[in-house]
Amino acid sequence: MTTIQWFPGHMAKARREASEKLNLVDIVIELVDARIPESSRNPMIDEIVQQKPRIIVLNKADLADKQKTQQWVAYYEAQGYQSLAIDAQHSKGLKQLEKECQALMAPYFEKQQAKGVKPRAIRLMILGIPNVGKSTLINRFVGKNQAITGNKPGVTKAQRWLKIGRNFELLDTPGILWPKFEDPDVGKKLALTGAIKDQLLHMDDLALYLIDYLRQYQPNTLVDKFKFTTEQLEQETTVNLLLSITQQMGLKDDFETASQRLVHDFRQQKFGNLTLDVPYVSVNLHE
Numbered sequence: 001m002t003t004i005q006w007f008p009g010h011m012a013k014a015r016r017e018a019s020e021k022l023n024l025v026d027i028v029i030e031l032v033d034a035r036i037p038e039s040s041r042n043p044m045i046d047e048i049v050q051q052k053p054r055i056i057v058l059n060k061a062d063l064a065d066k067q068k069t070q071q072w073v074a075y076y077e078a079q080g081y082q083s084l085a086i087d088a089q090h091s092k093g094l095k096q097l098e099k100e101c102q103a104l105m106a107p108y109f110e111k112q113q114a115k116g117v118k119p120r121a122i123r124l125m126i127l128g129i130p131n132v133g134k135s136t137l138i139n140r141f142v143g144k145n146q147a148i149t150g151n152k153p154g155v156t157k158a159q160r161w162l163k164i165g166r167n168f169e170l171l172d173t174p175g176i177l178w179p180k181f182e183d184p185d186v187g188k189k190l191a192l193t194g195a196i197k198d199q200l201l202h203m204d205d206l207a208l209y210l211i212d213y214l215r216q217y218q219p220n221t222l223v224d225k226f227k228f229t230t231e232q233l234e235q236e237t238t239v240n241l242l243l244s245i246t247q248q249m250g251l252k253d254d255f256e257t258a259s260q261r262l263v264h265d266f267r268q269q270k271f272g273n274l275t276l277d278v279p280y281v282s283v284n285l286h287e
């Protein structure tokens with residue numbers, strides 16, 4: 001768990017470092033958590049990345065709701081970005097990511113070739129908030145063929161490049177940006193998915209958020225697991241539902257421990273693959 005405390009000075013530094021790296025690359029891989037694609041984006045990402053070609057990559061797709069992941073990808077594509085879902089942990093989707101990077105650069109290389117310039121390796125960097133899987137992706141991307149291609153001048157800190165096959169060079173350190181703090185719901189989603197430290201929020205707040213989410217989007221899970229009736233789910237306060245769950249767990253009124261268990265169970269996928277950010281638009285995928 002990364003334990004960065006984000007103060008304004010650190011944000012300015014992170015932003016500066018990201019900008020320095022941006023100058024060196026052709027494409028930015030903006031990595032987000034597929035369970036919370038919007039909540040795990042940096043609030044200033046557009047300003048920081050500007051016109052640099054970018055692919056929004058939804059990582060940890062293995063933990064997210066498949067259909068919602070597709071809807072999020074479609075949403076970003078409708079906004080004019082290239083986007084895809086991957087599971088870096090198990091090296092899934094990496095070939096597709098390479099293909100999309102090549103497609104993104106094809107027009108540029110064609111123009112260059114027309115001028116007689118041979119295509120060169122495509123330079124990539126990975127950018128995102130802590131714990132979205134940046135290091136995992138770098139490691140899986142590079143695999144055993146890791147080869148450092150040497151330092152390139154022009155930045156204060158020397159950057160090292162890792163080779164991915166013959167077609168790509170990847171900056172060996174990702175750009176780390178801060179998460180969104182302002183919206184309390186975003187904070188809860190970041191904490192539930194492990195993107196920020198548990199100590200920053202109360203467990204019972206997280207548990208209440210989770211119960212509310214399930215009640216709204218996946219009521220059957222609560223019915224199956226805790227035998228609530230539809231009526232209870234419609235009428236009871238969330239606090240009462242938590243108290244009832246606490247009693248069912250045999251914890252009397254110790255809702256703190258019950259909350260911890262609920263959050264732990266969510267993280268262990270005991271409630272299935274949940275995407276906590278609900279897609280903005282319902283995109284019809286069959287059209």
Ligand code: GDP
Pocket residue numbers: 002059060061062063086087088089090128129130131132133134135136137
């Ligand atoms: P970084 O801070 O962005 O570099 O994140 P890390 O690469 O350190 O990953 C944070 C945590 O997420 C680690 O425990 C990884 O094992 C895990 N992780 C990364 N990618 C995936 C993925 O695609 N699926 C799952 N299930 N876990 C992942």
